[in-house]
Amino acid sequence: MGLQVGIVGLPNAGKTTLFNLLTRGQAEVAGYSFSTIDPNLGMVEVPDERLKVLAHILSPPQVVPATVEFVDVAGLVKGASRGEGLGNQFLSVIRSVDLVLEVIRFFRDERVPHVMETVDPQRDREIIDLELILSDLEIAEKRWEKVRDLAKKVKDERIKGEEELLAKCLAFLRQGVPLRRVPLTPEEREMLKPYQFITIKPLVYVANLDEREESKERFVDAQREMAQEGAVLLPVFSRLEEELRDFSEEERKVFLQEFDIEDTGLSLVVKTAYHLLNLITFYTFGDKELRARELLRGSKAPQAAGKVHSDMEKGFIKAEVIHFADLVAAGSLEKARQSGYLHQEGRDYEIQDGDLVHFRFVPPH
Ligand SMILES: Nc1nc2c(ncn2[C@@H]2O[C@H](COP(=O)(O)OP(=O)(O)OP(=O)(O)O)[C@@H](O)[C@H]2O)c(=O)[nH]1
Numbered sequence: 441m442g443l444q445v446g447i448v449g450l451p452n453a454g455k456t457t458l459f460n461l462l463t464r465g466q467a468e469v470a471g472y473s474f475s476t477i478d479p480n481l482g483m484v485e486v487p488d489e490r491l492k493v494l495a496h497i498l499s500p501p502q503v504v505p506a507t508v509e510f511v512d513v514a515g516l517v518k519g520a521s522r523g524e525g526l527g528n529q530f531l532s533v534i535r536s537v538d539l540v541l542e543v544i545r546f547f548r549d550e551r552v553p554h555v556m557e558t559v560d561p562q563r564d565r566e567i568i569d570l571e572l573i574l575s576d577l578e579i580a581e582k583r584w585e586k587v588r589d590l591a592k593k594v595k596d597e598r599i600k601g602e603e604e605l606l607a608k609c610l611a612f613l614r615q616g617v618p619l620r621r622v623p624l625t626p627e628e629r630e631m632l633k634p635y636q637f638i639t640i641k642p643l644v645y646v647a648n649l650d651e652r653e654e655s656k657e658r659f660v661d662a663q664r665e666m667a668q669e670g671a672v673l674l675p676v677f678s679r680l681e682e683e684l685r686d687f688s689e690e691e692r693k694v695f696l697q698e699f700d701i702e703d704t705g706l707s708l709v710v711k712t713a714y715h716l717l718n719l720i721t722f723y724t725f726g727d728k729e730l731r732a733r734e735l736l737r738g739s740k741a742p743q744a745a746g747k748v749h750s751d752m753e754k755g756f757i758k759a760e761v762i763h764f765a766d767l768v769a770a771g772s773l774e775k776a777r778q779s780g781y782l783h784q785e786g787r788d789y790e791i792q793d794g795d796l797v798h799f800r801f802v803p804p805h
């Protein structure tokens with residue numbers, strides 16, 4: 441399974457427009473609020489220049505890129521946690537995602553009404569941030585009550601620990617602090633996993649811009665301010681880019697550069713997601729296919745083998761590794777082998793970004 445990314449924001453912020461742009465989808469976009477009710481799900485291939493080069497060198501029967509799945513949900517409004525708008529129950533769909541994109545409307549268009557009437561990115565951001573916190577608070581409160589009652593009945597260190605941890609989370613959430621800003625040990629994080637809190641996930645803000653100078657200036661100011669608190673704000677021109685949907689990723693890039701836009705929305709979002717989630721890409725190559733896969737930076741060879749198949753992790757013997765750059769320098773796998781670029785690695789080898797790996801393992805009986 442590849443990465444999953446959830447898209448949230450106010451109604452008419454341009455969430456579905458962004459979703460369509462990212463996934464080349466056809467979900468309905470409309471100039472009225474709450475046009476999305478049921479979530480849109482779409483899968484997209486991760487743009488990967490190295491994979492193309494590898495495919496050229498290795499000529500595999502099949503090339504399989506890494507994928508990202510995007511989930512676009514209904515608009516959240518102020519008071520959603522109290523049932524305003526479409527409420528907040530639909531957020532359950534994004535509780536399992538790895539990363540959240542929060543779309544903020546910077547574009548101006550009289551024909552597209554704004555639920556708060558004016559275009560005000562900072563205010564909109566506060567509304568959505570708060571609604572996400574309130575949604576987590578609701579869950580944390582319910583769970584804390586249950587665990588507290590249980591802790592009274594059963595004397596168990598683990599249950600006691602969980603009660604304290606939930607109480608700590610509650611205290612932060614009540615002060616309006618998202619859980620990603622709460623210092624937590626790896627064990628605490630593990631304990632909180634089943635609760636699927638949204639505010640514990642990395643979040644990226646997306647400024648939905650139009651081509652006007654004013655919109656760009658506001659963006660630059662907002663980005664600077666947000667960077668001071670460690671938040672990331674990406675510039676995306678959803679509508680403009682969406683109009684270029686029939687062009688390839690490269691052609692779009694060239695066109696956007698004429699507008700001083702450096703990168704496509706998809707490429708920006710994926711790069712940022714990989715960076716925030718601390719992911720690298722490695723490649724596997726066998727008789728059937730050449731495949732790109734994402735992996736947590738710092739993972740060892742057996743863990744990477746586990747990404748291919750759990751049997752490969754269990755029966756792991758060794759990994760034959762060649763780095764992308766070395767293979768390119770050698771020009772072919774055969775020459776790379778002759779030049780000694782191919783190296784055999786054991787259980788302790790840390791997979792590097794750009795490694796091409798072939799695993800040797802004992803199949804289960
Ligand atoms: N002018 C302009 N219009 C845009 C832009 N992005 C989106 N829109 C328009 O804004 C309207 C709402 O866009 P959607 O993508 O449906 O917004 P949404 O956030 O999914 O809205 P809900 O599903 O109702 O919550 C549509 O008419 C879009 O064409 C933009 O950058 N500029």
Ligand SMILES: [Mg+2]
Binds near residue numbers: 457475476514
């Ligand atoms: Mg929508």
